[in-house]
Amino acid sequence: MSNVEILPQVAAFLERRHGCFIDGQWVLAEGDSIAVVNPATGQTLCETLDAPLELVERAVQSSHKAFKSGVWSSLRPADRERILLNFTRLVEEHAEELAQLETLSQGKSINMARALDLDATVEFMRYMSGWATKIEGQTFDVSIPLPPGAKFTAFTKREPVGVVVGIVPWNFPLLIAAWKLMPALATGCTVIIKPAMETPLTAMRLAELALEAGIPAGVFNVVTGGGASVGGVLTAHPLVSKVSFTGSTAVGKSVGVACMENMTRFSLELGGKNPMIVLADADIEKAVQGAILGGLLNNGQVCAAASRFYVHRSIHDQFVEALAAAVSSMPIGAGMNCDAAINPLVSRKQQQSVLKHIELARQQGARVVTGGELLEGDGFFVQPTILADIDHSMAVAREEVFGPVLGVMPFDDEDAVIELANDNRYGLAASLWTNNLGKAMNLVPRIEAGTVWVNAHVLLDPAMPFGGVKQSGMGREFGRAVIEAYTELKSVCIAH
Template sequence: MSSAQVALLPGVQQFLDRQHGLFIDGAQQAAQSEKRLTVWDPATGKAIATTADANAADVDRAVMSAWRAFVSRSWAGRTPAERERILLRFADLVEQNGEELAQLETLEQGKSINISRAFEVGCTLNWMRYTAGLTTKISGRTLDVSIPFPPGARYQAWTKKEPVGVVAGIVPWNFPLMIGMWKVMPALAAGCSIVIKPSETTPLTLLRVAELAIEAGVPEGIFNVVTGSGTECGAALTSHPHVAKVSFTGSTATGKQIARVAADRLTRVTLELGGKNPAIVLKDADPAWVIEGLMTGSFLNQGQVCAASSRIYIEAPLFDTLVSGFEQAVKSLQVGPGMLETTQINPVVSQAHCAKVAAYLDEARKQNAELIAGNVGPDAQGFYIPPTLVINPDANLRLTREEVFGPVVNLVRVTDGEEALRLANDSDFGLTASVWTRDLTQALNYTDRLQAGTVWVNSHTLIDANLPFGGMKQSGTGRDFGPDWLNDWCETKSVCVRY
């Protein structure tokens, strides 16, 4: 075994070998459904585990467990400081078990073990501790009122925040642990209970994390996990009458379906959806900064990032220099399995997704697009797509307008920044964007006019727990993160007292 090949922890193999059920009422429980889901290692194409494929009855059990726990006030009835202490203990346990969780993430999702350690564990811990701190910051306001009846009566009024109830969290496969905690932590910090459904492709880490929550002191029934398909398990969860809020991260098409169901029941929703994220590179930009920043922005996690920079508009004087620089960088990337620490590009998540990304590239080749690709070794197994640059693609190609969600980026020559801005905003999506320039006045001009929920200057794909994140247009509704994050997980109640 290479010295760069990570040795599997014994506890990881033991976890993989389990007969995984559902996590309900604080423990693993067998599903009523007899169907099973297979979890595949993207680096080898081999099965590594199976999990339950929950049906509607299983989902009902989980939601009712969450509902009973919520109305019992076993969690919401605790003081904010006590909830904060338990959530901080939860974060400590995630940190103590960080290598196990990182290895599970890499095995089921395919990403580099370095990314699993730094993002799935490291960044997740930052969010967990930040959100735990918000528990003691929930507050209302005292308000003067002008009620004239009966004459001479005196009133005092105030508002208070109360948890919404049972939350349904739907988690995608690209960052299962991190995005899972983006749903679990605000729900628990606000005093809610949650039923979370990971992607059927990557269900393992959230099952393990739920056990750590119980160990930390989260009451039974407050944190439940159901594994299953989106068509049955996910649909049953998002339409359940006892679900008060749905937090979903995933495709725009699925998000629209959830919004339609939620509208019928007036269930509140937070939807973080797809993106076709532009980067505008002006002629005075620093080429070294651009290549370093946008190689990460485009190819982190094989481009399987909703915020990835997938279309880069470059002013003509800098275009050839940057194409050459990107080509050199792409061809220097080492491709291989995520458990090999020296690799930078790893397999995409599944055989089906590999075929989907390959279809975009095949269409581009048939239209005689210029493609510059990195290398995948001849002995590579698993679901690999080489990192690929598409030079000045035709506007009619699907990869020009659709979210590819793979290691594919378009490099487009533009006459000037105004043309770049027009092309950048000519999209159904509006999640993120970036501007690259040495001129701060120019940069701020573009940040004002780009139609995106987050705009970076001289960086891309950098998010922080204290900075709200979400999309415009068909990239979603609502915002995650920031000091006011928990407001979306609470109801505002007005109280008025005559004395």
């Protein structure tokens, strides 16, 4: 396999002593350190700071002060847009550096880091930069009876909420940091990003680029550390006006409880157990390719990944055979190997969690068609796994695995399969595969999910709202919906 040579600036960044980025500078402090590990080797890349309470407080005060000063929120919208576009340009110019940091710390393919993480991040940043000049209110003709004969001018305006905390998971560290950062900055908010302990590097580098782009000190701070310690303090802080969290449903619930103590607004993008429904008339070849992309993207570590597959019985065996043949031939290796299609999971803990799911499925009667084994070595590899003979009651058909595990089940009746697809506590995403568009349009409204794709899976666009129903979350990312989430709607009525 062909290995990518690590850039000198990446090596230099890893050799630095890392603190928290507050008020436009790196701040070091005494405290515990957290090892950032290369999932391909199990070796430590560098260490970051588990921020002590005083640094977390300093970051909040910095963001609050920057917001109240108006150094960012009071800029002309066109000036904010110009600076954000400059920020976007710098990220694009440093794309290879950021992609390598992402791959080294998260484990994902360097090809995917370049083509998906960085390209999608740049496109999202460019799209959101434009929103700075497009935030608008409405005017109203009102019928207020008092005082008699008075005339009124009434309108609404949107104002930035204040200090925003973005809590970012480890599966797409840079991309999801941008999802939280850019709409908040476009609206005039100040932002604190708390990256995952496992993958803080690209968020830290992003903060440096933001300052270089002209975003004032204190407008974008980064605090590293544990979720319970650092994240818990941030979500419960009275000076924080909005929390945007992406992660597990269990932690998301605790974030919501903490926010409610101060009536802090929050949005949650949580787990999913996303169905892929393949009808009898579907194009099998396209459905198999969709299953590989939808189920094994980022080694299955995607909240919207397809993980339970309902395939019509008439094509079930053909689908499983074709899927297993494709998956079993996928080369496995380190993310920095350009030829590897399957890469390590993010951590030893995640590797063990996925293996436990596979073993439990075996014990409950599932048949391993291909894969299912730990790969020997220092990295956190698990073979991509296809499971058949799945019963809908099995844990692997109901619980989020977050790894390269695809469970396939046959169905006979379309009404019954919709009931099965909906019989889950999650409702993030789903896909429907058919050549009958009329049938698809009839079935889509019956699927309980925030996003439904037809003849595709895991397609996102910055303009299209994304988020879940049921226990997959509250609120939406992207488009106008996320701009509204970072602004307060103020009504103004002038008597004259």
